[in-house]
Amino acid sequence: MAFNVLFIYPTPFRITGLPVGIASLAAVLKEDGIGVKIFDTAFYPSADRSQTVIKSERMMTKAVSDEDRYLPENTTRMEDDLAAILRSYRPDLVAISTLEIMYRSTQQICRLIKQQQPALPIVAGGVFPTLSPDMVIAEESIDIVCHGEGESALRELCRRLSAGEPHTGITGLWIKAGGRLYRNPPSPLHDINQLPFPDFSEFDPRMFYKPMQGRMYKMMNIETSRGCYNNCTYCAAPQLRKFFRENGCGRYDRIMNVDRIIEQIHHQAGKYHPEFIYFSSENFLSLSDEDFARFIDAYEEVHLPFWIQTRIETLTRERIAALKEVGMLWLTIGLEHGNEEFRRKVLKRHYSNGKFIEKMDILRDAGIGASLNNMIGFPGETRDLIFDTVRMNRLLYQRNNRLESNVFLFTPYRGCELYDVCREDNLLSDVPIPSENSLSERSVLGFPKKVQDDLTGIIRTFNLYVRLPEEYDEQIRVAEKPGKEGDLMLQKLTKLLAPGTPGSGC
Secondary structure (H helix, E strand, C coil): CCCCCEEEEEECCCCCCCCHHHHHHHHHHHHHHCCEEEECCCCCCCCCCCCCCHHHHHHCCCCCHHHHHHCCCCCHHHHHHHHHHHHHHHHCCCEEEEEEHHHHHHHHHHHHHHHHHCCEEEEECCEEEEHCCHHHHHHCCEEEEEEECCHHHHHHHHHHHCCCCCCCCCCCCCEECCCCEECCCCCCCCCCCCCCCCCCCCHHHHEEEECCCCEEEEEEEEEECCCCCCCCCCCCHHHHHHHHHHCCCCCEEEEHHHHHHHHHHHHHHHHCCCCCCEECCCCHHHHHHHHHHHHHHCCCCCCCCCCCCCCHHHHHHHHHHHHHHCCEEEEEEEEEECCCHHHCCCCCCCHHHHHHHHHHHHHHHHEEEEEEEEEECCCCCCHHHHHHHHHHHHHHHHHHCCEEEEEEEECCCCCCCCHHHHHHHHCCCCCCCCCCCCCCCCCCCCCHHHHHHHHCCCCCHHHHHHHHHHHHHHHHHCCCCCCCCHHHHHHHHHHHCCCCCCCCCC
C-alpha cells in the first residue's frame, strides 16, 4: 500500500541552502518506496527583510545585486499553498524539522494542518525537540516527537503506520495516543557511512542558490561528519553529546570515511550539477593527515570551488596551500570574542589571540579570505569587553583586508550551558522563545535599556570600527545612536568604505 510523507521545512525569508537532515530522511524513506514531498517557507514575503541585504548593510558580506532574479518571492499565500498540497498530495504523515528559533512558525504551520486535516499525524524532529521534548510534545497539534537522529525511527514509524500496526513503542519517538504519552528511549546513533546519500530532488530549485562573495551560486551541501567534540557554552553540542552518551546511543561526533565523502561528491555533482560545494560540517579539517591527503588527491578531479567551516586549531600552512590548489575559495572560522580570559572562562574556547593572529596570517600569505564569526551581548559582558572583540577584528583586518567580520547578538538556546547562566541571572523572564531573526538589532535578554541601546548601536557600527582607522572612532560613536544625527553619520562613514576608498579592502 502506498504511503506518503510531507516534510515541512520552516525557514525565514530567503534563507536558502539545502538542509542535509531532511534530505537524509527523504533518501532513507525513498529506499523503502515511500513517497516524499517537501514544503518550505523560504520565499513567502515577511515583515523581516532579507538577511542577505541586512548582512551587506552591516558590511558582513558583499552586496548581492541579483538576489531578486535568483530568489523571486512567491506571489501566493503560504496558508493557501499548504492547504493545496494537503489536498493534492494527501500525505499519510507530516514530518516537520524545527529549531528553537523557528518554533513559533512551526506551531503556526502545525495548527493550520490540523485545521485542515485533524486526524493527520504530525511528527516534529530536530535539535530543539531532542533537547526539549516535553515542551514540543505539549503543543496540541504535534502528535509525535523524534528525539535524536531520525532516520531509523521515521522509517519504522512509516512502516508501522502503513501496515496498520501499533506504533507506540518505537525507539526514538515520544508518542501521544489514546490519551497517553509514550516516552520511548532514543535510537542508537547511525553509522553515517551506511546511510544513503541525501536526496535533494524534492526541494524547490531556488533552495540550491546561496550568495558567496557578492554573487549567487548553485550550491551543493556535502556532509562530511556529524556531531562535535568541543564544549562551547553557547552551543547545544555538549548537551547532545551527554544526552547520547547517557542513553547508550553511541559516539556523537563521527567523521565520514574519506572514500565515502568523495563518492558522495561525485554522486551529488553528477545528479544536481552545482557550481559550488559547501562542506557544511562544523570542523572540516578534523580529518587525519592521511585522510586529508587522500581528499586532496581525489578532489583534484572535481573542478568545483568550495567553502568550508573549521576551527582555528586545525589550520596549518600546508593544509591551506593544498586546499587552495584544489579550489577552496573561502572559509568560515569562529573568533567569537576578542578577550582571551572571557573567551576561555565564559565560552570555553581555548586559544590565545596571538595564536589566532598567527593562523590568520597563514590565510593572508595564501591569499585566502575568511568570514570571522563574533558574538556580543553575553551575560556579564561590558562595553569594554565588547570592544576587545572590536579591536581584535580591527587588528586582523589591518593584517588581511580579505577578512570579513560577522557579528551576531548572543541568543541563549535551550540545551546550551549559557542558557542556564541567563536563567540564573534572571535574564529570560520575558523570553520564552528567541526571535526568528538571527540578525536582530535588539537582544532577547532582559538587559537594562542602556545595555540594550549600546548593543543596538555597536551591532550597526561594528564593521565601521573594524575597517576605519581609530581617528574615526568619535564619529562612529555618534553613528551608534539611531536618529537623524546618527543616521546621517552612519551614511557618511559607510560611503568611506565604498570600493576603492581607504579602508574598503578593495
